[in-house]
Amino acid sequence: MSTPLQPGPSQSSARAFLSGVVAAWTSVFSLVLAGSYIGIGALAHDFGFSIGWMTASTLLVWAAPAQVILVSTLGAGAAFVEVALAIALSAVRLLPMVVALLPLLKTERTRQRSLILPAHLTAISMWVESLRLLPRIPRENRIAYCNGIGLGFMAIACIAGVIGYLLAGRLPLPLAATLLFLTPMAFLVSVIRNSRLMVDRLAFGIGFAVGPLMMWGKVGLALMWTGLIGGSVAYAVSRLYARRKGRPS
C-alpha cells in the first residue's frame, strides 16, 4: 500500500483497454454489480418492461440507483416530470465524480470529445476503481484503460440484467424475492462503505427515515423531497458540528 506507484512502460491503446477490462472483471465490484443488475433485471420484468428496453436503459443511463428509480416510477405510471426530476437528482452525484476523474485522464493533447466516453461510463463502481488504479497506468494509456474498466463493468451489468430478467418470472419464492432483495442490500452496504464523511452518513440515515414517512404520507414527489430534506438537514448538521469543533468535517 505504501510503495510509491510508478507508472509502468507505455503500451498500445488496445492492450491498455484490455487490461482495464481484466481489472473490472477481477474487481470486487463485479459481484456487487452482477447482484444489483440481476435485481434490476428482475425488477424490470416485474414492472412489465421488455428485455431490450432494460438493456438499453443499462447502456444509456448506466447508474443503478437511477435505473431502479426509472423502472419503478415509470412502471408505476408516475408523471414524466416527477420521473425526470428524480433521475436528475439521483444522478447529480455523477457531476463531481466526472470532475474529479478528468484531471487523472487528461494530457495536454487530449481533446474534449475523447472524454465523452469515460464521462458516460462514470458510475460509482468505475469511478472508485479508476481512482484506485489509474495512478499506476502511463498517462497516455489512461483513457483507454478507463474505458476498459467502464465497458467491462457494463458488460457484466448487461449480462446480469438479462439473467435476472429471465429468472424473475420463473423462480419460486423465496428465490424471486432473493433476487429483488439484492438491489437494496447491495446499495445499502456499498453506499455506507463509500460514505467516509459524516455528512454522507447522516444523509443516508435521515433519508432512510424520511423516505418512508413521505411515502406513507403520500406526499407528491416523495423521493425528491426525501433527497432535499435528508441531504439539506445532514449538510446543515455537519456544518454546525464542524463550526462547533472549529474545524472542517
Next chain:
Amino acid sequence: MSNLALHSYLALLLVGFLPSEVWRWLGVLLGRSLDEDSEIVLWVRAVATALVAGVVARIVLFPPGGLADVPLGVRLGAITCGLIGFFVLKRSPFAGLIVGEAALVAGALFVGR
C-alpha cells in the same frame, strides 16, 4: 415496433438518459473549475445520498413483485442482519450481501412453513 414500445423507448431517452447524462456532460464542461470538496458539491452529494437511502427504504417497505410476498418483518430483519454482517466482517459488501440474503431466505422459509 408497436406504439407502446416506441413510447417506452422515448420515455427512456427523455426522462432516463437525458436527465442523467446531462450531469456527465456538465462535468466534462466544468472540468477543472469545480472543486470536489467545495460546499455546494458536498450539499449536492448529501442530497443524492439521502435520495438513494429513500430508494432503498422504498424497495424494502413497498417492494415490487415477489419480494412483496415476504413479510415486512422478515425484510426488515434481513436488512438488519446484512448491515450487521457488513460491519462485523471487515466492512465487506460481499459479507453484507451474503448475510442479508441468507437471512431473507431463512426467514422466508421459516415463515412459509
